[in-house]
Amino acid sequence: MPKPKYKRILLKLSGEALAGEKGFGIDSETLGKVCDSIKKVADMGVEVAIVVGGGNFWRGRKAVDMERTTADYMGMLATIMNGQALQDALEYRGLDTRLQSSIEMRQIAELYIRRKAVRHLEKGRVVIFSGGTGNPFFSTDTCAALRATEINAEIILFGKTIDGVYDSDPKENPNAVKYDEISYTEILNKNLKVMDSTAASLCRDNHIETMIFALSDTDNVIKAVCGENIGTYVRE
Numbered sequence: 001m002p003k004p005k006y007k008r009i010l011l012k013l014s015g016e017a018l019a020g021e022k023g024f025g026i027d028s029e030t031l032g033k034v035c036d037s038i039k040k041v042a043d044m045g046v047e048v049a050i051v052v053g054g055g056n057f058w059r060g061r062k063a064v065d066m067e068r069t070t071a072d073y074m075g076m077l078a079t080i081m082n083g084q085a086l087q088d089a090l091e092y093r094g095l096d097t098r099l100q101s102s103i104e105m106r107q108i109a110e111l112y113i114r115r116k117a118v119r120h121l122e123k124g125r126v127v128i129f130s131g132g133t134g135n136p137f138f139s140t141d142t143c144a145a146l147r148a149t150e151i152n153a154e155i156i157l158f159g160k161t162i163d164g165v166y167d168s169d170p171k172e173n174p175n176a177v178k179y180d181e182i183s184y185t186e187i188l189n190k191n192l193k194v195m196d197s198t199a200a201s202l203c204r205d206n207h208i209e210t211m212i213f214a215l216s217d218t219d220n221v222i223k224a225v226c227g228e229n230i231g232t233y234v235r236e
Helices: 015-022 028-043 068-092 114-122 140-151 184-189 197-205 220-225
Strands: 008-013 047-052 097-101 126-130 155-160 209-214 232-234
Touching (some): 008 140, 028 220, 047 114, 068 097, 114 140, 140 197
Parallel strands (some): 047 126
8 A cells, every 4th residue: 555645634626526527516426436535545544634616516706697795605505515425425435524514504514613623633534624614705725725724734635627737728728838846926926727816825824735636537636645746736
């Protein structure tokens, strides 16, 4: 079994990555593969926390003729649906999990409490953070940076539909150049859209290392935990 480089990680899963090739909703095969990789990581003794997005169901910033706060709260509810799906799939694989929400929803999830989350991790439970930050105008990337800071995660692993950070959108520019490593300051100065500016600033100010990689190969989660550069390292 490969040796992990990190003891405590925060895995940020985009909602779109859970949709697989369907592009909407949750693809059960993709979800299963992601959870298989998470189980392998947890079996290595790594403490795993997860922040999940909701873009496979709803993207608030694309809403038309709707107040931004309403659209964002709808997006938070989408992340809770994804969190439930992850929890169910992980527990099916024998992992002990806790789903926490920044929005009170007692019948479905624990309310997010930092000390409780850390205690769950120390006991070997996978903790899933849903509901974003609980506030509109903040993305789940920002939530990932915030939760990683609060629980003292050693690294944030961003599992996305793109395999790293490029100097321009590779979907629009076939000549886009990929970075093996980049700083948060460069991301902000060059206005690269791989994460929102609030998340980049928070990671920079709190000296949090991140790895951005493609989730199309779910084994990338294991490789990233073991220190392989399978995407782009971001650090200051």
